[in-house]
Amino acid sequence: MMSNILVIIGGDAAGMTAASKVRREQPDRKIIVFEKSAHTSYSACGIPYFISQIVETYQELIVRTPEEFRTQYNIDVRTMHKALEVDTAKKRVRVLDKTAQLELWQDYDQLMIATGGKAFCPDVSEYPQVGVFGISTLKSGIKLEAYLEEYRPRTAVIIGGGYIGLEMAEALLIRGLSVSLINRSGQVMNTLDTDMGELVSEAMRKLGVTLYLNEEFVNFESENNKLKAVVTNKRTITTDIVVLGMGITPNTGFLKGSGISLAKKGAIMVDDRMQTNIADVYAAGDCIEVLNMVSGQHMHIALGTVANKTGLVAGTNLAGGNASFPGVVGTAVCKVCTYEVARTGLQEKDLDKLKIDYVSTKIESKTRAGYYPGSKGITVKLIAEKGTGRLLGGQIIGEEDAAKRVDVLAAALTHNLTLQNIIDLDLSYAPPFSLVWDPVQAAARKLIDQV
């Protein structure tokens, strides 16, 4: 018999995609969404552009408001409601109504967990109340933007050199702050190989960011609970604000004792239908682990694309359909001022760990015919399996019209294409768009001789 009440915890990309899908398939189903903030369905990826004021109001980042979901979709969205506990035996959720400061139990027939993630907060002795910002929710973005507007800080230190760190560096540069960035490894963008990461480090320096690489964050210094400086293992950096870019932690603390299986770092383990190990409990988005199809291993990856796709799969199955999510290949893209960085697949250090024998090469090419105005440099690195020539990974750095070329490599990885297959692809060419041999094909042509 069809379950009756669907409870969804978390009202952003994954949760609301699922809710909308269920509503389309089951017009009369009772759907309750608990969302701890005041907002639903917003573009978390857009927050850096709101911080930089490229996007003028945070409302522009909102796809659909709680009110719209209630009135147009008949979805019972309860904002300012935070889930505290899941009782899978009795099929109920304990929730805090933050406005009324009341706790309640809500029964469910099916449950979906889409609580996303939060910026990883280091566990240090001196954690000031004012001046340290983590960017994960719209609320956290609004808070930082308001602070910039009101207190006009002049200096910022970003801890962490991943894509959030880089995008926030851009945002704060645009806002006129002097920006430093601390990263534990010798480069920014650890998801790139060293040689490619160094190119990004150089680009960041050119943009005016002071990089402290091979340097570990140790503690904050503060006065009256207000941030004064960041202490690393090498120095103390005086700064007005800090932005945390040390990764995203799944919001799954409230699942302790629920019996729902979590992976090592707290991400929920699901099968390809987004089902957890507990009957009638599904999960999707930034709080789950997904399969990396290239490595065959599961990984936690906080990305809007994955949240939407897994949300759609969960929603389809919750509505009695049959959808599955094959997994990711590790595609990510990031823009920092004039630079574009993209990656997909495995990187050399992954392959070393997996003991897969590989070859790799890097080429410099152009985004358009050399004679065509606006042709910019592009660096493409490809990694392929030794012997078979199967593509294992690709990384791209350029200034314009560069990054999106990674999509062909993502398709190639998903369907096990070899370098020869890539060379043979009938990719589009005209002088304003590419070279006769697209840069990704030029890289494949160079690498194939090493296979």
Added chain:
Amino acid sequence: MMSNILVIIGGDAAGMTAASKVRREQPDRKIIVFEKSAHTSYSACGIPYFISQIVETYQELIVRTPEEFRTQYNIDVRTMHKALEVDTAKKRVRVLDKTAQLELWQDYDQLMIATGGKAFCPDVSEYPQVGVFGISTLKSGIKLEAYLEEYRPRTAVIIGGGYIGLEMAEALLIRGLSVSLINRSGQVMNTLDTDMGELVSEAMRKLGVTLYLNEEFVNFESENNKLKAVVTNKRTITTDIVVLGMGITPNTGFLKGSGISLAKKGAIMVDDRMQTNIADVYAAGDCIEVLNMVSGQHMHIALGTVANKTGLVAGTNLAGGNASFPGVVGTAVCKVCTYEVARTGLQEKDLDKLKIDYVSTKIESKTRAGYYPGSKGITVKLIAEKGTGRLLGGQIIGEEDAAKRVDVLAAALTHNLTLQNIIDLDLSYAPPFSLVWDPVQAAARKLIDQV
């Protein structure tokens, strides 16, 4: 035993790619290239941008000069030599040395034909010597540019609405001419479906091009051998110049009686190793037919990408290697001022002819997140096989960052991906580059319900 003398007829993309490949593999091989013009290895695709003066000198279009091939590659390039006849029985070629006005016979052990194509010239009673221009070789481009510079024509009529016609329309608009375009069918870009072609027609009109659609070219009018007007089946259009964009005809007239098999429209028939039906005779580039992997039929297609790829395959095999060219999927891309047009695969009229049951849909989307500056409209049309959902074709029109997205569809077509496979692809997303569901995935999501 390894053949000794390699003769190549034609010194542009396919011919010189093959020559260079053979030289790399066989440093001592005797390689003779007969080229009827004064130029080798230039970007024919770049000619419109030389006409528009976006590219200042024609030399910028030249990748390598005959002199460079002679001195750096030890390739015996003989420019101003036109092949007149191939005697496959005696393995020799009759050639006209245009400078000396002498004919000679050249023996070969292996022969490669890479004579490309020329603009189709209508066979009409009144063909003026001055004022009608076909664009295929660098020489023809130089001639038109010189004419524009010297005589400052004010009006141009382009006959034909394919990509050469559109690119030449752009070039002449930039040069300040008043441009009209005649096309036999009801739209420009017949390689697009009617609904998409109409969007391009609209765009052309917005740019200021007068379109005469559903109209047939009949004849020229001239005075003292100088063009005065173009006559169609509906009107007479007074004009200073005409540019022919009625297609490219393979330069294979000289093969009559050689025994080399030609297809209906004169393109050379080759196997996937670029071998003709005659032993030791290969061909590549704009003068051959290639396999369309989606339709399973052979077609003549004049594109730089195909010329380079087939030239490389021919060169590899001529040097004793073993390469094959799997075919094309019909990818093409074209820019006209601010508009980008791309297509791949089959179009609806192809499928009707092939009696393949299909579904299709068209969506409007954005190239970047809606809130991100510079986000432009993009229209994506997808066609898929009814029942299986296998992709059969894709067409894209947009204003910026639109066209190159066709590459993912080209990869999908080559490897028989379904709409679900496309939806599942791990394509890159960040607000400056795309939407969470890339427009091609959004189109696949819409179409999958019709399958």
